[in-house]
Amino acid sequence: MQETRMNFETLTVRREAAVLFTEIAAPPMNLLGPELVRDLVSLIQQAEADDNIRVIVFKSGDPDYFISHVDVTRIGAYREAAATLTGEASLGMLFRYLSSSRLITIAQIEGRVRGAGSEFALACDMSFAAHESAIFGQPEVGFGLIPGAGGIQHLTRQMGRARALETILSGRDYDAELAERYGWINRALPAAALGEFVASLAHRIAGFPSAAQAQIKERVNAIALAPAAEFRSDSDRFGEAARNPDAQGRIQTAMKHGFQTRDAELDLAQMLEDLGGH
Template structure:
Protein backbone atom coordinates (compact mmCIF):
# COMPACT_ATOMS: atom_id res chain seq x y z
CA UNK A 1 0.00 0.00 0.00
CA UNK A 2 1.35 3.40 -0.96
CA UNK A 3 1.64 5.84 1.97
CA UNK A 4 0.53 9.41 1.30
CA UNK A 5 1.37 11.32 4.46
CA UNK A 6 -1.28 10.37 6.99
CA UNK A 7 -3.19 8.47 4.33
CA UNK A 8 -2.99 5.11 2.60
CA UNK A 9 -4.47 3.92 -0.65
CA UNK A 10 -7.02 1.14 -1.08
CA UNK A 11 -8.59 0.80 -4.48
CA UNK A 12 -9.14 4.32 -5.80
CA UNK A 13 -9.53 6.13 -2.48
CA UNK A 14 -7.32 7.96 -0.02
CA UNK A 15 -8.08 6.65 3.43
CA UNK A 16 -7.18 8.22 6.78
CA UNK A 17 -5.12 5.88 8.92
CA UNK A 18 -6.97 6.76 12.13
CA UNK A 19 -10.69 6.60 12.76
CA UNK A 20 -13.33 4.67 10.88
CA UNK A 21 -13.65 5.11 7.14
CA UNK A 22 -15.60 3.46 4.37
CA UNK A 23 -14.27 2.50 0.96
CA UNK A 24 -17.17 3.21 -1.38
CA UNK A 25 -17.83 2.95 -5.10
CA UNK A 26 -16.18 2.92 -7.56
CA UNK A 27 -13.30 1.23 -5.69
CA UNK A 28 -15.11 -2.11 -5.23
CA UNK A 29 -18.44 -3.47 -6.37
CA UNK A 30 -18.56 -6.63 -4.20
CA UNK A 31 -16.71 -5.46 -1.07
CA UNK A 32 -17.37 -2.82 1.58
CA UNK A 33 -14.22 -1.99 3.53
CA UNK A 34 -13.93 -0.01 6.75
CA UNK A 35 -10.94 0.70 8.95
CA UNK A 36 -10.82 1.61 12.62
CA UNK A 37 -7.63 1.76 14.70
CA UNK A 38 -5.81 -0.97 12.83
CA UNK A 39 -8.82 -3.26 12.29
CA UNK A 40 -9.88 -3.57 8.65
CA UNK A 41 -13.39 -4.95 8.20
CA UNK A 42 -14.24 -6.47 4.82
CA UNK A 43 -17.93 -7.10 4.15
CA UNK A 44 -18.61 -9.41 1.20
CA UNK A 45 -21.62 -8.30 -0.83
CA UNK A 46 -22.37 -10.10 -4.11
CA UNK A 47 -26.15 -10.73 -4.30
CA UNK A 48 -28.14 -12.85 -4.42
CA UNK A 49 -26.07 -15.48 -2.57
CA UNK A 50 -22.49 -14.15 -2.49
CA UNK A 51 -21.01 -16.49 -5.09
CA UNK A 52 -17.25 -16.21 -5.51
CA UNK A 53 -17.34 -14.65 -8.97
CA UNK A 54 -14.37 -13.51 -11.02
CA UNK A 55 -15.04 -9.85 -10.12
CA UNK A 56 -15.14 -10.70 -6.41
CA UNK A 57 -11.94 -12.74 -6.68
CA UNK A 58 -10.22 -9.89 -8.53
CA UNK A 59 -11.34 -7.34 -5.95
CA UNK A 60 -10.27 -9.53 -3.05
CA UNK A 61 -6.83 -10.01 -4.62
CA UNK A 62 -6.51 -6.25 -5.17
CA UNK A 63 -7.42 -5.59 -1.55
CA UNK A 64 -5.16 -8.31 -0.13
CA UNK A 65 -2.23 -7.12 -2.23
CA UNK A 66 -2.71 -3.56 -1.03
CA UNK A 67 -2.94 -4.63 2.61
CA UNK A 68 0.22 -6.75 2.49
CA UNK A 69 2.51 -3.73 2.84
CA UNK A 70 0.22 -1.68 5.06
CA UNK A 71 1.86 -1.53 8.48
CA UNK A 72 -1.08 0.39 9.93
CA UNK A 73 -3.45 -2.53 9.29
CA UNK A 74 -3.07 -5.18 11.98
CA UNK A 75 -6.22 -7.32 11.79
CA UNK A 76 -8.50 -8.08 8.84
CA UNK A 77 -12.02 -9.32 9.59
CA UNK A 78 -14.14 -10.87 6.83
CA UNK A 79 -17.91 -11.09 7.13
CA UNK A 80 -20.96 -11.09 4.85
CA UNK A 81 -23.62 -8.52 4.06
CA UNK A 82 -26.05 -11.45 3.65
CA UNK A 83 -27.01 -13.16 6.94
CA UNK A 84 -27.65 -16.46 5.14
CA UNK A 85 -24.61 -16.76 2.88
CA UNK A 86 -20.95 -15.97 3.60
CA UNK A 87 -19.59 -17.16 0.25
CA UNK A 88 -21.90 -19.68 -1.40
CA UNK A 89 -19.14 -21.25 -3.53
CA UNK A 90 -17.26 -20.44 -6.74
CA UNK A 91 -19.59 -19.05 -9.39
CA UNK A 92 -20.96 -22.04 -11.32
CA UNK A 93 -21.46 -19.92 -14.44
CA UNK A 94 -17.67 -19.96 -14.86
CA UNK A 95 -18.23 -23.31 -16.55
CA UNK A 96 -19.18 -21.25 -19.62
CA UNK A 97 -16.21 -18.89 -19.31
CA UNK A 98 -13.62 -20.28 -21.72
CA UNK A 99 -10.79 -18.36 -20.10
CA UNK A 100 -11.62 -19.59 -16.59
CA UNK A 101 -11.96 -23.23 -17.60
CA UNK A 102 -9.30 -23.49 -20.30
CA UNK A 103 -6.43 -22.10 -18.25
CA UNK A 104 -7.25 -21.87 -14.53
CA UNK A 105 -3.63 -21.04 -13.71
CA UNK A 106 -3.54 -17.88 -15.85
CA UNK A 107 -2.28 -14.94 -13.85
CA UNK A 108 -1.71 -16.97 -10.68
CA UNK A 109 1.64 -17.36 -8.90
CA UNK A 110 3.75 -20.25 -10.15
CA UNK A 111 2.44 -23.60 -8.92
CA UNK A 112 -1.04 -22.30 -8.02
CA UNK A 113 -4.30 -22.00 -9.91
CA UNK A 114 -6.36 -18.83 -9.50
CA UNK A 115 -8.57 -20.35 -6.80
CA UNK A 116 -5.61 -21.59 -4.78
CA UNK A 117 -3.91 -18.22 -5.21
CA UNK A 118 -6.79 -16.47 -3.45
CA UNK A 119 -6.67 -18.82 -0.47
CA UNK A 120 -2.91 -18.50 -0.20
CA UNK A 121 -3.14 -14.71 -0.39
CA UNK A 122 -5.38 -14.87 2.69
CA UNK A 123 -3.33 -17.55 4.47
CA UNK A 124 -0.01 -15.74 4.06
CA UNK A 125 -1.17 -12.20 4.81
CA UNK A 126 1.08 -10.61 7.47
CA UNK A 127 -1.96 -9.27 9.31
CA UNK A 128 -4.13 -11.53 11.48
CA UNK A 129 -7.11 -12.67 9.40
CA UNK A 130 -10.43 -13.54 11.03
CA UNK A 131 -13.61 -14.90 9.42
CA UNK A 132 -16.92 -14.21 11.14
CA UNK A 133 -19.15 -16.93 9.72
CA UNK A 134 -22.83 -16.29 10.30
CA UNK A 135 -24.19 -18.06 7.19
CA UNK A 136 -23.35 -20.81 4.71
CA UNK A 137 -19.96 -21.35 3.06
CA UNK A 138 -19.47 -24.19 0.60
CA UNK A 139 -16.80 -25.11 -1.93
CA UNK A 140 -14.59 -22.10 -2.56
CA UNK A 141 -16.35 -20.29 0.26
CA UNK A 142 -15.41 -23.01 2.75
CA UNK A 143 -11.84 -22.93 1.41
CA UNK A 144 -11.71 -19.17 2.01
CA UNK A 145 -12.88 -19.70 5.61
CA UNK A 146 -10.23 -22.35 6.25
CA UNK A 147 -7.48 -20.17 4.76
CA UNK A 148 -7.95 -17.50 7.45
CA UNK A 149 -5.87 -17.49 10.63
CA UNK A 150 -8.97 -17.72 12.82
CA UNK A 151 -12.62 -18.44 12.13
CA UNK A 152 -15.64 -18.19 14.41
CA UNK A 153 -19.09 -19.48 13.47
CA UNK A 154 -22.62 -18.75 14.66
CA UNK A 155 -24.46 -21.73 16.13
CA UNK A 156 -27.70 -22.45 14.30
CA UNK A 157 -26.83 -20.19 11.37
CA UNK A 158 -23.39 -21.12 10.04
CA UNK A 159 -22.69 -24.09 7.80
CA UNK A 160 -19.60 -25.42 6.01
CA UNK A 161 -19.40 -27.91 3.18
CA UNK A 162 -17.13 -29.20 0.42
CA UNK A 163 -19.68 -30.48 -2.09
CA UNK A 164 -17.36 -30.83 -5.11
CA UNK A 165 -17.41 -34.64 -5.06
CA UNK A 166 -21.12 -34.53 -5.96
CA UNK A 167 -19.97 -33.18 -9.34
CA UNK A 168 -17.26 -35.79 -9.72
CA UNK A 169 -14.40 -33.43 -8.88
CA UNK A 170 -12.28 -32.51 -5.87
CA UNK A 171 -11.85 -29.17 -4.11
CA UNK A 172 -9.49 -27.09 -6.23
CA UNK A 173 -8.91 -23.96 -4.18
CA UNK A 174 -6.74 -25.34 -1.40
CA UNK A 175 -9.54 -27.17 0.39
CA UNK A 176 -7.86 -30.58 0.46
CA UNK A 177 -4.71 -29.13 2.01
CA UNK A 178 -6.44 -26.81 4.48
CA UNK A 179 -8.68 -29.63 5.69
CA UNK A 180 -5.77 -32.07 5.99
CA UNK A 181 -3.92 -29.53 8.13
CA UNK A 182 -6.92 -28.56 10.26
CA UNK A 183 -8.90 -31.78 10.70
CA UNK A 184 -6.58 -34.70 9.91
CA UNK A 185 -6.84 -37.14 7.01
CA UNK A 186 -9.73 -39.24 8.30
CA UNK A 187 -12.04 -36.28 8.85
CA UNK A 188 -10.89 -34.57 5.65
CA UNK A 189 -11.93 -37.70 3.74
CA UNK A 190 -15.30 -37.68 5.49
CA UNK A 191 -15.88 -34.00 4.71
CA UNK A 192 -14.87 -34.23 1.04
CA UNK A 193 -16.31 -37.64 0.09
CA UNK A 194 -19.37 -37.40 2.36
CA UNK A 195 -20.13 -34.01 0.81
CA UNK A 196 -22.52 -32.99 3.57
CA UNK A 197 -23.16 -29.60 5.17
CA UNK A 198 -21.54 -29.33 8.61
CA UNK A 199 -23.01 -27.23 11.38
CA UNK A 200 -20.89 -24.88 13.48
CA UNK A 201 -20.64 -27.16 16.50
CA UNK A 202 -19.48 -30.17 14.47
CA UNK A 203 -17.02 -28.01 12.53
CA UNK A 204 -15.58 -26.81 15.84
CA UNK A 205 -15.29 -30.37 17.17
CA UNK A 206 -13.47 -31.42 13.99
CA UNK A 207 -11.03 -28.52 14.19
CA UNK A 208 -12.34 -26.95 10.99
CA UNK A 209 -13.04 -23.69 12.82
CA UNK A 210 -11.72 -22.13 16.02
CA UNK A 211 -14.97 -21.84 17.91
CA UNK A 212 -18.76 -22.08 17.58
CA UNK A 213 -20.55 -19.25 19.35
CA UNK A 214 -24.20 -18.38 20.04
CA UNK A 215 -25.49 -16.29 17.15
CA UNK A 216 -26.31 -13.42 19.49
CA UNK A 217 -22.75 -13.29 20.82
CA UNK A 218 -20.59 -13.68 17.71
CA UNK A 219 -20.48 -9.98 16.74
CA UNK A 220 -19.30 -8.83 20.16
CA UNK A 221 -16.81 -11.69 20.46
CA UNK A 222 -15.15 -11.07 17.09
CA UNK A 223 -15.09 -7.31 17.68
CA UNK A 224 -13.41 -7.84 21.05
CA UNK A 225 -10.73 -10.30 19.89
CA UNK A 226 -9.95 -8.19 16.80
CA UNK A 227 -9.63 -5.04 18.92
CA UNK A 228 -7.49 -6.78 21.54
CA UNK A 229 -5.10 -8.12 18.90
CA UNK A 230 -4.88 -4.80 17.07
CA UNK A 231 -4.01 -3.04 20.35
CA UNK A 232 -1.00 -5.27 21.10
CA UNK A 233 2.40 -3.55 21.31
CA UNK A 234 4.19 -2.84 18.04
CA UNK A 235 5.94 -5.86 16.58
CA UNK A 236 4.01 -8.43 18.62
CA UNK A 237 1.81 -9.72 15.81
CA UNK A 238 4.76 -10.03 13.43
CA UNK A 239 6.83 -11.85 16.06
CA UNK A 240 4.07 -14.35 16.79
CA UNK A 241 3.37 -15.01 13.11
CA UNK A 242 7.12 -15.46 12.55
CA UNK A 243 7.23 -18.03 15.35
CA UNK A 244 4.10 -19.75 13.98
CA UNK A 245 4.60 -19.62 10.19
CA UNK A 246 1.98 -21.05 7.81
CA UNK A 247 2.74 -24.59 6.74
CA UNK A 248 4.44 -25.07 3.36
CA UNK A 249 1.67 -26.54 1.21
CA UNK A 250 3.34 -26.14 -2.19
CA UNK A 251 3.62 -29.85 -3.00
CA UNK A 252 0.10 -30.53 -1.78
CA UNK A 253 -1.30 -27.67 -3.84
CA UNK A 254 0.31 -29.13 -6.97
CA UNK A 255 -1.25 -32.54 -6.22
CA UNK A 256 -4.63 -30.94 -5.58
CA UNK A 257 -4.60 -28.95 -8.82
CA UNK A 258 -3.58 -32.02 -10.82
CA UNK A 259 -6.41 -34.04 -9.26
CA UNK A 260 -8.92 -31.21 -9.83
CA UNK A 261 -7.88 -30.60 -13.44
CA UNK A 262 -7.88 -34.29 -14.35
CA UNK A 263 -11.29 -34.90 -12.82
CA UNK A 264 -12.79 -31.79 -14.33
CA UNK A 265 -11.63 -32.94 -17.75
CA UNK A 266 -12.91 -36.50 -17.32
CA UNK A 267 -15.98 -36.17 -15.09
CA UNK A 268 -19.42 -34.92 -16.20
CA UNK A 269 -18.78 -31.79 -14.15
CA UNK A 270 -19.77 -29.26 -16.81
CA UNK A 271 -23.08 -31.00 -17.50
CA UNK A 272 -23.85 -31.29 -13.79
CA UNK A 273 -23.05 -27.64 -13.12
CA UNK A 274 -25.35 -26.48 -15.90
CA UNK A 275 -28.09 -28.80 -14.64
CA UNK A 276 -27.60 -27.45 -11.12
CA UNK A 277 -28.01 -23.88 -12.32
CA UNK A 278 -31.18 -24.85 -14.18
CA UNK A 279 -32.50 -26.52 -11.01
CA UNK A 280 -32.03 -23.43 -8.88
CA UNK A 281 -28.41 -23.35 -7.74
CA UNK A 282 -27.19 -19.82 -7.02
CA UNK A 283 -30.68 -18.76 -5.95
CA UNK A 284 -31.46 -18.43 -2.22
CA UNK A 285 -33.86 -21.38 -2.21
CA UNK A 286 -31.55 -23.64 -4.18
CA UNK A 287 -28.53 -22.78 -2.04
CA UNK A 288 -30.36 -23.60 1.21
CA UNK A 289 -30.67 -27.21 -0.01
CA UNK A 290 -27.70 -27.41 -2.35
CA UNK A 291 -26.44 -30.88 -1.42
CA UNK A 292 -29.89 -32.41 -1.97
CA UNK A 293 -30.24 -30.50 -5.24
CA UNK A 294 -26.90 -31.81 -6.51
CA UNK A 295 -27.67 -35.38 -5.44
CA UNK A 296 -31.03 -35.29 -7.23
CA UNK A 297 -29.30 -34.25 -10.46
CA UNK A 298 -26.57 -36.87 -10.21
CA UNK A 299 -29.03 -39.70 -9.42
Protein backbone atom coordinates in the same frame (compact mmCIF):
# COMPACT_ATOMS: atom_id res chain seq x y z
CA MET B 1 -13.77 5.94 17.12
CA GLN B 2 -12.76 7.58 13.86
CA GLU B 3 -13.43 5.50 10.76
CA THR B 4 -12.15 5.63 7.19
CA ARG B 5 -13.72 3.76 4.31
CA MET B 6 -12.45 1.84 1.28
CA ASN B 7 -14.91 1.09 -1.50
CA PHE B 8 -15.07 -1.89 -3.86
CA GLU B 9 -17.68 -3.43 -6.13
CA THR B 10 -18.39 -6.47 -3.92
CA LEU B 11 -16.88 -5.43 -0.58
CA THR B 12 -17.74 -2.72 1.89
CA VAL B 13 -14.74 -1.92 4.06
CA ARG B 14 -14.74 0.05 7.30
CA ARG B 15 -11.53 0.87 9.10
CA GLU B 16 -11.29 1.17 12.86
CA ALA B 17 -7.75 1.98 13.98
CA ALA B 18 -5.60 -0.99 12.80
CA VAL B 19 -8.55 -3.24 11.90
CA LEU B 20 -10.44 -3.47 8.60
CA PHE B 21 -13.99 -4.77 8.91
CA THR B 22 -14.89 -6.13 5.47
CA GLU B 23 -18.44 -7.05 4.47
CA ILE B 24 -18.95 -9.29 1.44
CA ALA B 25 -21.85 -8.21 -0.77
CA ALA B 26 -21.96 -10.02 -4.13
CA PRO B 27 -25.64 -10.68 -4.87
CA PRO B 28 -27.58 -12.76 -5.44
CA MET B 29 -25.75 -15.30 -3.23
CA ASN B 30 -22.10 -14.27 -2.76
CA LEU B 31 -20.77 -16.52 -5.50
CA LEU B 32 -16.98 -16.35 -5.76
CA GLY B 33 -16.67 -14.92 -9.26
CA PRO B 34 -14.09 -12.66 -10.91
CA GLU B 35 -15.53 -9.45 -9.42
CA LEU B 36 -15.20 -10.72 -5.85
CA VAL B 37 -11.76 -12.20 -6.54
CA ARG B 38 -10.56 -8.91 -8.04
CA ASP B 39 -11.80 -7.02 -5.00
CA LEU B 40 -10.13 -9.45 -2.61
CA VAL B 41 -6.85 -9.06 -4.50
CA SER B 42 -7.11 -5.27 -4.36
CA LEU B 43 -8.01 -5.31 -0.68
CA ILE B 44 -5.03 -7.51 0.19
CA GLN B 45 -2.68 -5.32 -1.84
CA GLN B 46 -3.90 -2.09 -0.24
CA ALA B 47 -3.88 -3.52 3.26
CA GLU B 48 -0.37 -4.96 2.93
CA ALA B 49 0.89 -1.60 1.65
CA ASP B 50 -0.29 0.13 4.83
CA ASP B 51 1.89 -0.83 7.81
CA ASN B 52 -0.75 0.53 10.17
CA ILE B 53 -3.27 -2.14 9.16
CA ARG B 54 -2.83 -5.31 11.20
CA VAL B 55 -6.09 -7.28 11.08
CA ILE B 56 -8.87 -7.90 8.55
CA VAL B 57 -12.25 -9.25 9.62
CA PHE B 58 -14.41 -10.77 6.87
CA LYS B 59 -18.17 -11.08 7.28
CA SER B 60 -21.15 -11.27 4.93
CA GLY B 61 -23.94 -8.81 4.27
CA ASP B 62 -26.17 -11.76 3.29
CA PRO B 63 -27.61 -13.65 6.29
CA ASP B 64 -28.01 -16.86 4.24
CA TYR B 65 -24.62 -16.99 2.51
CA PHE B 66 -21.10 -16.10 3.66
CA ILE B 67 -19.51 -17.22 0.37
CA SER B 68 -21.55 -19.86 -1.40
CA HIS B 69 -18.83 -21.35 -3.67
CA VAL B 70 -17.15 -20.49 -6.98
CA ASP B 71 -19.18 -19.44 -9.98
CA VAL B 72 -18.71 -22.60 -12.06
CA THR B 73 -19.70 -20.73 -15.25
CA ARG B 74 -16.70 -18.36 -14.92
CA ILE B 75 -13.80 -20.53 -13.78
CA GLY B 76 -11.32 -19.10 -16.29
CA ALA B 77 -12.22 -15.51 -15.44
CA TYR B 78 -11.85 -15.81 -11.67
CA ARG B 79 -8.58 -17.70 -12.10
CA GLU B 80 -7.21 -14.86 -14.25
CA ALA B 81 -8.26 -12.40 -11.55
CA ALA B 82 -6.37 -14.40 -8.92
CA ALA B 83 -3.23 -14.34 -11.07
CA THR B 84 -2.93 -10.56 -10.73
CA LEU B 85 -1.65 -11.03 -7.17
CA THR B 86 0.24 -14.32 -7.26
CA GLY B 87 1.21 -14.61 -10.92
CA GLU B 88 -0.58 -17.97 -11.01
CA ALA B 89 -4.11 -18.57 -12.33
CA SER B 90 -5.09 -20.45 -9.18
CA LEU B 91 -7.59 -19.64 -6.45
CA GLY B 92 -5.70 -22.02 -4.16
CA MET B 93 -2.50 -20.05 -4.55
CA LEU B 94 -4.35 -16.79 -3.88
CA PHE B 95 -5.77 -18.23 -0.66
CA ARG B 96 -2.37 -19.61 0.36
CA TYR B 97 -0.93 -16.13 -0.20
CA LEU B 98 -3.51 -14.80 2.24
CA SER B 99 -2.52 -17.43 4.81
CA SER B 100 1.13 -16.44 4.41
CA SER B 101 0.51 -12.69 4.59
CA ARG B 102 1.66 -10.64 7.56
CA LEU B 103 -1.99 -9.60 7.93
CA ILE B 104 -4.05 -11.41 10.56
CA THR B 105 -7.36 -12.50 9.04
CA ILE B 106 -10.55 -13.55 10.81
CA ALA B 107 -13.66 -15.01 9.19
CA GLN B 108 -16.92 -14.11 10.97
CA ILE B 109 -19.35 -16.61 9.47
CA GLU B 110 -23.11 -16.51 9.27
CA GLY B 111 -25.04 -18.49 6.68
CA ARG B 112 -23.74 -21.05 4.22
CA VAL B 113 -20.08 -21.38 3.32
CA ARG B 114 -19.30 -24.18 0.89
CA GLY B 115 -16.68 -25.23 -1.62
CA ALA B 116 -14.21 -22.43 -2.27
CA GLY B 117 -16.12 -20.31 0.24
CA SER B 118 -15.18 -22.82 2.91
CA GLU B 119 -11.64 -22.87 1.53
CA PHE B 120 -11.45 -19.08 1.83
CA ALA B 121 -12.54 -19.28 5.47
CA LEU B 122 -9.98 -22.05 6.06
CA ALA B 123 -7.29 -19.83 4.55
CA CYS B 124 -8.06 -17.14 7.12
CA ASP B 125 -6.05 -17.33 10.32
CA MET B 126 -9.13 -17.87 12.49
CA SER B 127 -12.83 -18.44 11.93
CA PHE B 128 -15.81 -18.03 14.23
CA ALA B 129 -19.36 -18.91 13.29
CA ALA B 130 -22.92 -18.17 14.34
CA HIS B 131 -24.30 -21.19 16.16
CA GLU B 132 -27.79 -20.69 14.74
CA SER B 133 -27.10 -20.11 11.05
CA ALA B 134 -23.64 -21.16 9.86
CA ILE B 135 -23.52 -24.16 7.49
CA PHE B 136 -20.31 -25.67 6.10
CA GLY B 137 -19.76 -28.02 3.19
CA GLN B 138 -17.37 -29.27 0.53
CA PRO B 139 -19.79 -30.40 -2.22
CA GLU B 140 -17.23 -30.94 -4.99
CA VAL B 141 -17.46 -34.73 -4.93
CA GLY B 142 -21.09 -34.56 -6.10
CA PHE B 143 -19.88 -33.05 -9.37
CA GLY B 144 -16.94 -35.40 -9.83
CA LEU B 145 -14.50 -32.72 -8.64
CA ILE B 146 -12.08 -32.33 -5.75
CA PRO B 147 -11.63 -29.32 -3.45
CA GLY B 148 -9.11 -27.31 -5.44
CA ALA B 149 -8.34 -24.26 -3.30
CA GLY B 150 -6.79 -25.75 -0.17
CA GLY B 151 -9.70 -27.61 1.39
CA ILE B 152 -7.96 -30.99 1.37
CA GLN B 153 -4.80 -29.52 2.86
CA HIS B 154 -6.47 -27.52 5.62
CA LEU B 155 -9.20 -29.98 6.61
CA THR B 156 -6.81 -32.93 6.85
CA ARG B 157 -4.45 -30.97 9.09
CA GLN B 158 -7.21 -29.53 11.24
CA MET B 159 -9.53 -32.54 11.52
CA GLY B 160 -7.34 -35.56 10.98
CA ARG B 161 -7.55 -38.13 8.19
CA ALA B 162 -10.85 -39.86 9.00
CA ARG B 163 -12.93 -36.72 9.57
CA ALA B 164 -11.44 -35.02 6.52
CA LEU B 165 -12.43 -38.01 4.40
CA GLU B 166 -15.92 -38.02 5.91
CA THR B 167 -16.59 -34.35 5.27
CA ILE B 168 -15.10 -34.25 1.77
CA LEU B 169 -16.43 -37.59 0.50
CA SER B 170 -19.95 -37.14 1.90
CA GLY B 171 -20.57 -33.71 0.35
CA ARG B 172 -22.92 -33.09 3.27
CA ASP B 173 -23.68 -29.89 5.13
CA TYR B 174 -22.29 -29.51 8.65
CA ASP B 175 -23.75 -27.10 11.19
CA ALA B 176 -21.60 -24.81 13.31
CA GLU B 177 -21.68 -27.05 16.38
CA LEU B 178 -20.32 -30.05 14.49
CA ALA B 179 -17.89 -27.88 12.53
CA GLU B 180 -16.47 -26.68 15.83
CA ARG B 181 -16.25 -30.22 17.22
CA TYR B 182 -14.48 -31.45 14.07
CA GLY B 183 -12.01 -28.55 13.98
CA TRP B 184 -13.37 -26.84 10.85
CA ILE B 185 -13.61 -23.57 12.81
CA ASN B 186 -12.21 -22.12 16.02
CA ARG B 187 -15.57 -22.03 17.76
CA ALA B 188 -19.30 -21.49 17.35
CA LEU B 189 -20.95 -18.63 19.21
CA PRO B 190 -24.51 -17.32 19.58
CA ALA B 191 -25.26 -14.94 16.73
CA ALA B 192 -26.03 -12.13 19.19
CA ALA B 193 -22.52 -12.39 20.66
CA LEU B 194 -20.52 -13.17 17.52
CA GLY B 195 -19.82 -9.67 16.22
CA GLU B 196 -18.79 -8.24 19.57
CA PHE B 197 -16.53 -11.21 20.28
CA VAL B 198 -14.76 -11.00 16.91
CA ALA B 199 -14.36 -7.21 17.06
CA SER B 200 -12.90 -7.39 20.56
CA LEU B 201 -10.46 -10.13 19.53
CA ALA B 202 -9.45 -8.24 16.36
CA HIS B 203 -8.66 -5.05 18.26
CA ARG B 204 -6.82 -6.96 20.99
CA ILE B 205 -4.60 -8.68 18.42
CA ALA B 206 -4.06 -5.42 16.51
CA GLY B 207 -2.76 -3.77 19.67
CA PHE B 208 0.21 -6.11 20.07
CA PRO B 209 3.63 -5.60 18.38
CA SER B 210 3.47 -6.43 14.67
CA ALA B 211 6.99 -7.88 14.47
CA ALA B 212 6.09 -10.58 16.97
CA GLN B 213 2.85 -11.33 15.14
CA ALA B 214 4.67 -11.79 11.84
CA GLN B 215 7.18 -14.16 13.42
CA ILE B 216 4.44 -16.17 15.13
CA LYS B 217 2.54 -16.56 11.84
CA GLU B 218 5.73 -17.58 10.06
CA ARG B 219 6.54 -20.25 12.63
CA VAL B 220 3.00 -21.62 12.86
CA ASN B 221 2.77 -21.73 9.06
CA ALA B 222 6.10 -23.58 8.88
CA ILE B 223 4.45 -26.35 10.88
CA ALA B 224 0.81 -26.26 9.79
CA LEU B 225 0.54 -24.71 6.31
CA ALA B 226 1.00 -27.16 3.44
CA PRO B 227 3.73 -26.41 0.88
CA ALA B 228 2.75 -24.32 -2.14
CA ALA B 229 3.27 -27.34 -4.41
CA GLU B 230 0.41 -29.16 -2.67
CA PHE B 231 -1.99 -26.27 -3.27
CA ARG B 232 -0.80 -26.04 -6.86
CA SER B 233 -1.43 -29.73 -7.41
CA ASP B 234 -4.99 -29.61 -6.08
CA SER B 235 -5.73 -26.51 -8.13
CA ASP B 236 -4.51 -28.24 -11.29
CA ARG B 237 -6.52 -31.37 -10.51
CA PHE B 238 -9.67 -29.31 -9.96
CA GLY B 239 -9.16 -27.56 -13.31
CA GLU B 240 -8.62 -30.85 -15.12
CA ALA B 241 -11.68 -32.45 -13.50
CA ALA B 242 -13.84 -29.42 -14.30
CA ARG B 243 -13.14 -29.96 -18.01
CA ASN B 244 -14.16 -33.62 -17.83
CA PRO B 245 -17.39 -34.35 -19.77
CA ASP B 246 -18.89 -36.22 -16.83
CA ALA B 247 -18.32 -33.25 -14.50
CA GLN B 248 -19.71 -30.89 -17.11
CA GLY B 249 -22.79 -33.08 -17.43
CA ARG B 250 -23.33 -33.15 -13.68
CA ILE B 251 -22.99 -29.38 -13.46
CA GLN B 252 -25.50 -28.87 -16.27
CA THR B 253 -27.98 -31.24 -14.62
CA ALA B 254 -27.54 -29.40 -11.33
CA MET B 255 -28.18 -26.09 -13.08
CA LYS B 256 -31.55 -27.46 -14.22
CA HIS B 257 -32.31 -28.23 -10.58
CA GLY B 258 -31.49 -24.68 -9.46
CA PHE B 259 -27.75 -24.86 -8.81
CA GLN B 260 -26.32 -21.36 -8.35
CA THR B 261 -29.71 -19.93 -7.36
CA ARG B 262 -30.08 -18.83 -3.76
CA ASP B 263 -33.36 -20.59 -2.94
CA ALA B 264 -32.39 -23.98 -4.38
CA GLU B 265 -28.99 -23.93 -2.71
CA LEU B 266 -30.37 -23.43 0.77
CA ASP B 267 -30.22 -27.23 0.84
CA LEU B 268 -27.45 -27.99 -1.63
CA ALA B 269 -26.61 -31.28 0.07
CA GLN B 270 -30.09 -32.59 -0.70
CA MET B 271 -29.78 -31.40 -4.30
CA LEU B 272 -26.59 -33.43 -4.69
CA GLU B 273 -28.32 -36.49 -3.26
CA ASP B 274 -31.22 -36.02 -5.65
CA LEU B 275 -28.81 -35.92 -8.60
CA GLY B 276 -27.73 -39.39 -7.55
CA GLY B 277 -25.73 -41.39 -10.06
CA HIS B 278 -26.23 -39.10 -13.06
